[in-house]
Amino acid sequence: MADGFILVLSGGVGGAKLCLGLQRMLPTGSLRIAVNTGDDFEHLGLRICPDIDTTIYTLSGLANPELGWGRRDETWTFMRTLATLGGETWFQLGDGDLALHVERTRRLGSGETLSAVTGDIASRLGIDAAIIPMSDDPVRTIVTTAEGELGFQDYFVRQRCAPVVSSLHFRGAEAAQVADGVRQSLRSPDLLSIVIAPSNPYLSVDPILSLPEMRSMLRERGVPVIAVTPIIGDAAVKGPTAKIMRELGVTPSPLAIVEHYRGLIDGFVLDSRDAALADCVGVPVQLCDTLMVTLEDRERVASSVLEFSLRLA
Helix, strand or coil, X not given: CCCCEEEEEECCHHHHHHHHHHHHHCCCCCEEEXXXXXXXXXXXXXXXXXXXXXXXXXXXXXXXXXXXXCECCCCCHHHHHHHHCCCCCCCCCCHHHHHHHHHHHHHHHCCCCHHHHHXXXXXXXXXXXXXXXXXXCCCEEEEEECCEEEEHHHHHHHCCCCCCEEEEXXXXXXXXXXXXXXXXXXXXXCEEEEEECCCCHHHHHHHHHCXXXXXXXXXXXXXXXXXXXXXXXXXXXXXXXXXHHHHCCCCCCHHHHHHHXXXXXXXXXXXXXXXXXXXXXXXXXXXXXXXXXXXHHHHHHHHHHHHHHHHHC
């Protein structure tokens, strides 16, 4: 890999898996991750940042492999006690996870930026990649359903994605600024390529792209922009991507993902099971088994993405 760094636009679990593989394949300091904060919300008086925390826990080796979210070896005394007091327990916070939210909220209240707090916590946990919130300003994903507008966590966790989605919007995006760390990365002469992780395009990546100047900075940067498919066949690897696509009138397929990013991407990582679609993509294609179940899978996909980046560059 040439001297320089890769910038990844990422959401939660799927994006974090790829980022872990990239962290393991790249030299120290060669990975920067712009993470979605549209999922963030205030709960029990605390600032909760689910995608940032999933990325931190995954890259530090602390992720809970059974649940797919939160910390491994977690305890739940706080939630059990809260239930006895009649408190809200629909959003589960383990005891170790709670410490992160408490410390983040304290530091934000003292005037630190989310970028500064996130960077320091990642460093303390031994992560050598730069984890950067997409913005230090509040942006909130709002899901419009037949039941009215819902905050993302209300839709995703409390209602388990059951309501039919008619539209999405990102409250506050028009006034938010791209985080300095993301902006500096996009302007750096050492930037080698930009990767759109296999995160939900509508819920995880679109909030990042909704920020003023983000799309123009991506188009004008002059380095390869590569998207990794979150769809295999007509199904999402994880989460409600395919369900939301159908409800928005889009037939789930890798080609629909390409069309969603049309004009932004220079290459597309297509799952090898969908190789028959390669000639229809319209941009250069890298075929790869994109399922990431094991650590070796994450490294395999990361290696394929890096090889593709070099080829396009």
